[in-house]
Structures are given as structure tokens and as C-alpha cells.
Amino acid sequence: MGNILEVNDLHVTFDTYAGVVKAVRGVSFHVKPGEAVAIVGESGCGKSVTAKSIMRLLPEPHSKIKSGTILLNNSNLVDKREREMQKIRGNEIGMIFQDPMTSLNPTSKVGAQITEGLLKHQNISRKEAYQTAVNMLEMVGIPNPEKRFNQYPHEFSGGMRQRVMIAMALVCQPKLLIADEPTTALDVTIQAQILKLMKDLQEKTNTSIILITHDLGVVAEMCDRVVVMYAGQVVESGTIHEIFSNPSHPYTEGLLKSMPRIDMSRDVKLSPIPGTPPDLLAPPKGCAFYARCDKAMRVCKENPPLYEKVGDSRYAACWLHHPLAKNTQTTS
Template sequence: MENILEVNDLHVSFDTFSGEVKAVRGVNLELRRGETLAIVGESGSGKSVTTKALMGLIPQPPGRIKQGEILLEGRDLTKLSEKELGKIRGRDMSMIFQDPMTSLNPTMKVGNQIMEGLIKHQKMARSEAKKRAIELLDMVGIPKPTERVDQYPHQFSGGMRQRVVIAIALACNPKLLIADEPTTALDVTIQAQILELMKDIQKRTETSIIFITHDLGVVANVADRVAVMYAGKIVEVGTVDDIFYNPKHPYTWGLLGSMPTLDNAEEELFAIPGSPPDLLNPPKGDAFAARNEYAMKIDEEQEPPMFKVSDTHYAATWLLHEHAPKIEPPEAVKKRMAGFAEASANGGGQR
């Protein structure tokens, strides 16, 4: 299948009073047409910085793309001016941000906010743009769209506001949609509705989606492939089944083991010890070594390459070297993996 997006050796830094923060350190990823790629990791792992770099939204200064390529349908976005990027944003790629409260202009009717992109990028007349805005509100599940198109954001609930944000992002039929933790500010019930909405819209529009989240439960339900980020790097990438049934990186084990389950309230959660490294001075070897109980001497001296597990699955850990000791995931992680497999076999929503 054809790639719509390719990111090659992306480095993003921020210049601060304390020095250079290397927030993204050599990210490589690809996205196929109609595919959903989830990027997961702790806060500060570089997920949002990576996607803002894709959109050309890194504030300069203090931020800068030091090196790398961002190829959208073969066109390198890092070489474009702000004016050229402005023509692409909204038309070819759009972004859904975390908080619908701050994503919408409180002084503008929601219909006008949807119409802006249609008028700018598709040169629609206002009457035609308003008709399309009503269609979009209906598509994202807003009741009585002909009435609500003339209402203001404060007249909508949090879940409805996020639906409006999605309508704005989809207005010009973008080829790439980036969703940066779009359900974080919503309660669990509304969260599920928004995720179902995004899956349904993707089926209808064949939009490619990058979904940023720290919640692996969300990933299991929406993604085709998963990239696990740590300290500004992708440390494991594979299909959802690869990551949930056969994880290889100790950091991925930690993320899976720390997921709560509903079937055993007394079960103790697995916790990753320590904290992420200071990216003002990234460690010499494997950035996860200090928190990794299975770390070897080489982890402190040399950064691991991406080892191939299968045609779809790669992980950057020295544990995959042919001479490394054979280490099994912790019991807490094995239980999660068994739970995913059982839920999947029973036709459950979560793997």
C-alpha cells in the first residue's frame, strides 16, 4: 500500500536558558493511506512535538527542526515557507487538539469556524460553505445542525465541542488527520463515542490518521499500527497485535503492565521505576537503561539499533541481539497479554 507520509531522521530541539533540549532525536515513521498509526508514550516522550513538527507548528524560536525530512506525498514539508505551509494546513492535513475549550474561538459561531477553511481553501461562496458546514455537523453527530450552526461554543457540551473541532478538521477532506489526545478532556462515555465517530469517519473518507495518546486501552480500539516513543525516539513499532501480544521492548512491557484491568480490582499495578532522562543531556547509550532492570553493560555504552522481529515489527533493545540472554516479560505483562488475547477471542472491544 502506498505511503502518504514518510518521516526520516527527524530531530527537533528547543533553545532554553539552560541549553538545548533535544526533544525529538531521530524519529523515523511512515503512514499508509487509510491507516491509523498510534504514537504512545509517557508525557515528555516527544509525541506532541513530533506531530506539531509535521504540521509546521513548532514555534521558532525557541524551537527548530535541526535535520530530517517530512514527506507528505513526496513533498518535503521542512523545505516550505510559512505561507506555503498555510496552504497545506486544513486542506491536505488537519489537527485535532486535546482541549475543545481552547480549540474553538468563543466569539465566533461554530458554523463560521467551520466555514473559514472551506472559503479559504476550496473557494466556496458563503452560502455554499454554510450548507457544507451543516452537512459536516450532521456527519459528526450534532443534533439539529441547521439550528446549531448559528450557535456559539459555550452553547455546546464538552463532547459536542470536540465533535465541532472534528468537523472543522474534516471540512476540506484532508488526506492526513492528526489527533493529539482528542479524548483526554472528556469523560469515559463521551470518549468512547468520539473514538467510534473517528473510526466511522475514517471508513467513509479513507483519511490517514495519526493518533497521539498515553492510553493503551484507546490504542487497542482505534489503531492499525503502534509506535512507542521514549525520550524523543521511537523504541518499538508494529501492528496492534505485535505490540499487545508480542511486545519486545522493556519500556513497552512497562506501559502494558501499568494498565489497570476491570476484572481484578485487587491486582497490584506494575510501575516503571525512575523517571525519563533529562533531554538537555541525553544519556550516551540506551535512554531507558537507567529504568530497565534487564539493562546490560552495552546499554550504558551504545545505543541499540532497531532489530527486526518480523516484517511488521521492530524494536530498539539489545535484548534482541543474538548473544543477549533470553528474558521473558514480567508476570504482570504476561497477564495483560493473556487478557488481551482472551478478550479478542471473545469478541471484546479491547484486545
């Protein structure tokens, strides 16, 4: 079976007063039908920009997809006009945004916001749209959905608003769901409920999921594969087991070392990654992680590593996997 989504060599820039920010630099990954793929990395690494590029929701005219393709069922979204994208958003691709309070219209009842997509994309009556929306509210775990249908977003708690966002994203039964930090603003208990809800809905509807997050615990709970981004590039990708048990890139290793684990001894201290990410107004000539890497070599400073296969289903961009790496003198 083919991929539902393929992102190939995507480059995205932003025009600012300071210059051109190269926010996404050659990102490539794919998503299979029914698969959950996580995109992880520090803030500012290009995760959300990549997601919004797929939805074609980047702010205009200051942003631009410079090159690359975004293939949804082999149809290139980069070439679509805005009118064509309006037919795709919500219908073929759903998106859960980071902050439900700012993503929902405070002046419109939640029922009207859910049925809007149904009435736009599907040839059904308002009565049918109402019943579908009520059923979806019930499916995402909102009690008394008939009453809640006619309430405003401010009458919902944070967790309930996030459930409304999930209902809006899934009401037209899209084949791909993009969840951008869907549990960031929620407490731990509600976070667990939302993750379980998304996993249950994925199994029921066979929806593919792209989960944008910096929380590796959420990734372990939800996803099949991981795409690790740094400074606008993909530095490693592989299955959950491969990434968590034996990371192939020093940046991925650093992320895992900075994350607390339930089996960790009290005497073991977390090891944060030193330094800060590079300035994407003027990206480094070589490896973007060079200045923060304790395994950096001379070749890393001047030459960007190739993104190559390093295992059965794992890819990484690191000179450490080069056959001559053992004979190369390190910077230390």
C-alpha cells in the same frame, strides 16, 4: 500503494534558558493510506512535538527542526515556506487539538470557524460553504446543526466542542488527520462516542489517522499499528496484535503492565515503571531507558541500540535482540 506520510530521522530542538532541549531525536515512521497509526508514550516523550512538527506549528524562533524529512505524498514539508504550509494545513492535513475550549475562538461562532477553511482552500460560495458545514456538523452527530451553526463555543458541552473540532478538521476532506489526545478531557461515555465517530468517519472517507495518546485502551479500539516513543525516540513499532500480545522492548512491556485490563484478577496489582524519564537537556549516552530497565546490561549504558527489524513487521531498539545478548553480563 505508497505511504501518504513518511517521517525520516527527525530531530527537533528547543532553545531554553537552561540550554538546548533535544525533544525529538531521530524519529522515523510511516502512515499508509486509510491506516490508523498510534503514537504512544509517557508525557514529555515527544509525541505532540512530532505531530506539531508535521503541521509545522512549532513555536518560533525557539524551536528548530535540526534535520530529517517529513514527506507528505513525497513532498518534503520541512522545506515548505509558511505560505505553502497554510495551503496544506486543513486542506491536506487536518488536526484535532488536545483541548477544544482553548483551540476554538471564543469570540467567533462555530459555523464561521468551520467555513473559514472551506472558503480559504476551496473555490466555493458562502452559501455552499454554509451547507457543507451544516452537513459536517450533522455527520459528527451534533443535533439541530442549522441552529448550532450560529452558536458560540461556550454554548457547547465538552463532547460537543470536540465534535466541532472534528468537523473543522475534516470539512475540507484531508487525506491525513492528526488527533492529539482527542479524548483526554472527556468522560468515559463521551470518549467512547468520539472514538466511534472517528472510526466511522475514517471508514467513510478513507482518511489516514495519526492518534497521539498515552491511553493504550484507546489504541486497541482505534488503530492498526503502534509507534512507541520514549525520551524523544521511537523504541518499538508494530501491529496492534504484535505490540499487545508480545512486546519487544522493556519499556513497552512496562507500559502494558501498568495498564488495568478487564480480565485482570482483583489480586493482581499494577506495576508502574520505576524512576523518571531522562533529562533531554543532556540525554544519556547509551539507551535512554537504561536507568529504569530491569533487564539492563552493561552495553546499554554506553552504546545506544540500533532500531532494527525484529519480526515480520516489527521494529525495536533494544540490545536484548542482539545475538550475543544471552552471553552479556547484566548490571544486576
